[in-house]
Amino acid sequence: MTDLYQIKNRSKYEVLLKQLPQHILFSVTEKIQRTINPAMLFAAGYKDFYGKRFYWKDPQDDLIIVSFGHVQTLQATQDDQDRFSYIENEWNQIINTAMIKNDYLVSGTGPLILGGFSFDQSTVKQEWESFANATFHIPQIMFTFTQGELYLTINLMTGVNDIDTLLSVEEHIQKLLQSIDAPQLSLPNIVQNNEIGADHWKQAVQKTIDRIRNGEIDKVVLARKMKIEFDQPILSEQVLYNLLKQQYESYIFALEVGNQSFIGASPERLIQKENEQILSTCLAGSIKRSQNLVEDEKLGHTLLQDEKNQKEHHFVVSMIKQVLQPFCKELSIPDSPTLMKMRDIQHLYTPVRGEVKDKHETIFKLVKALHPTPALGGIPRREAMATICDVENMDRGFYGAPLGWVDYKGNGEFCVGIRSGLLKENEAYIYAGCGVVGDSNSDEEFKETSVKFKPMLRALGGNE
Numbered sequence: 001m002t003d004l005y006q007i008k009n010r011s012k013y014e015v016l017l018k019q020l021p022q023h024i025l026f027s028v029t030e031k032i033q034r035t036i037n038p039a040m041l042f043a044a045g046y047k048d049f050y051g052k053r054f055y056w057k058d059p060q061d062d063l064i065i066v067s068f069g070h071v072q073t074l075q076a077t078q079d080d081q082d083r084f085s086y087i088e089n090e091w092n093q094i095i096n097t098a099m100i101k102n103d104y105l106v107s108g109t110g111p112l113i114l115g116g117f118s119f120d121q122s123t124v125k126q127e128w129e130s131f132a133n134a135t136f137h138i139p140q141i142m143f144t145f146t147q148g149e150l151y152l153t154i155n156l157m158t159g160v161n162d163i164d165t166l167l168s169v170e171e172h173i174q175k176l177l178q179s180i181d182a183p184q185l186s187l188p189n190i191v192q193n194n195e196i197g198a199d200h201w202k203q204a205v206q207k208t209i210d211r212i213r214n215g216e217i218d219k220v221v222l223a224r225k226m227k228i229e230f231d232q233p234i235l236s237e238q239v240l241y242n243l244l245k246q247q248y249e250s251y252i253f254a255l256e257v258g259n260q261s262f263i264g265a266s267p268e269r270l271i272q273k274e275n276e277q278i279l280s281t282c283l284a285g286s287i288k289r290s291q292n293l294v295e296d297e298k299l300g301h302t303l304l305q306d307e308k309n310q311k312e313h314h315f316v317v318s319m320i321k322q323v324l325q326p327f328c329k330e331l332s333i334p335d336s337p338t339l340m341k342m343r344d345i346q347h348l349y350t351p352v353r354g355e356v357k358d359k360h361e362t363i364f365k366l367v368k369a370l371h372p373t374p375a376l377g378g379i380p381r382r383e384a385m386a387t388i389c390d391v392e393n394m395d396r397g398f399y400g401a402p403l404g405w406v407d408y409k410g411n412g413e414f415c416v417g418i419r420s421g422l423l424k425e426n427e428a429y430i431y432a433g434c435g436v437v438g439d440s441n442s443d444e445e446f447k448e449t450s451v452k453f454k455p456m457l458r459a460l461g462g463n464e
């Protein structure tokens with residue numbers, strides 16, 4: 001049993017809160033001396049915060065964020081609005097009047113917004129009914145695991161009963177810390193497993209190859225989905241535990257919105273910004289892995305030499321370079337890609353580093369300019385998006401979309417939400433796509449998407 005948790009300086013904050021006007025974000029950050037397993041902490045929030053939890057881990061485990069509750073939701077719902085600028089403006093307005101108590105100059109602490117943008121501004125939401133074109137939350141309670149330390153940020157929007165609110169937040173934290181325990185991990189049983197419209201999808205790929213060969217477009221990324229049904233509701237923590245065990249070299253995320261949860265293990269960074277420094281990733285071009293070391297190396301070598309995959313990759317590198325150049329004093333991009341090896345698949349990988357001209361430029365601007373890169377959309381962007389809309393016959397929702405966090409200085413990080421799925425009570429939808437170019441073959445692309453389903457299928461307890 002842990003000792004009782006108390007907010008440091010609570011009485012000081014109570015005095016302060018009495019003086020603050022209403023509708024102001026009040027945020028305090030403290031360092032706490034406890035050893036906590038982040039996934040168990042996430043699970044401990046099931047009772048009080050189901051539907052309002054968030055989990056984020058970057059590939060190196062440099063930063064892990066676990067949050068509970070929402071003090072404010074920022075959503076873009078209109079189809080004709082610039083959702084990136086809208087969220088940026090809303091967040092700036094909140095920050096401009098906020099009272100922030102954070103003595104630590106540590107990235108990922110203090111008030112943040114957590115969430116993401118949908119892949120496109122689709123009006124048909126299909127299974128994604130709880131997710132808007134942009135869905136971000138300011139959490140009420142947020143734990144940040146970074147640089148070997150643990151930070152706790154508490155947020156509240158000032159109103160009428162702030163002292164009571166602060167007390168109830170303290171109680172919630174106590175309860176969370178006391179209920180950290182190994183959670184019930186056995187997954188529900190799969191009763192049905194359905195690759196939706198497999199034949200239709202292959203035809204769509206062929207149609208796209210024809211358009212590319214006709215010279216209408218250069219590259220389009222096409223995706224498909226599977227629906228998995230369980231005999232009982234499936235919970236974020238059950239899947240999260242498996243992803244953390246099986247895909248630890250990835251970004252691992254879970255964003256709960258009511259009874260839906262967007263969850264995944266993505267190897268792809270869209271953009272990271274910390275003051276002047278930015279980092280983006282070109283990831284495109286894939287081949288399976290082999291258990292046999294020699295065979296696996298051969299596969300990697302084949303991928304590095306393969307013209308079709310090189311072409312797919314090159315479209316991404318040149319677009320990211322073109323988009324980031326105007327923002328940067330300098331950009332550093334290796335001349336040729338290397339391999340990124342994940343458990344089931346290997347990719348061509350090129351990191352892009354830069355130093356921005358204006359350190360106050362927010363990450364929103366970079367996300368807006370980059371999304372979707374040709375690793376998820378295509379070239380030219382507008383025509384590729386129209387093709388996706390025309391032939392894919394599904395709503396991508398948050399699949400393939402920017403997901404991450406932004407702090408009160410405009411810094412943050414977004415991954416690309418691939419190798420992911422949507423949990424919705426007894427159902428899960430999982431998504432996978434691949435780059436189509438002129439020399440693609442629809443059967444081969446189908447096989448590639450089957451490999452890309454594997455991480456989520458395994459985490460859901462399915463046969464891979």
Ligand SMILES: C=C(O[C@H]1C=CC=C(C(=O)O)[C@@H]1O)C(=O)O
Pocket residue numbers: 221223268283284285286312347374375376418419431432433434435452
């Ligand atoms: C669209 C996906 O992967 C992208 C990222 C890496 C490699 C890709 C490829 O080789 O096609 C895709 O561009 C997905 O996993 O659903």
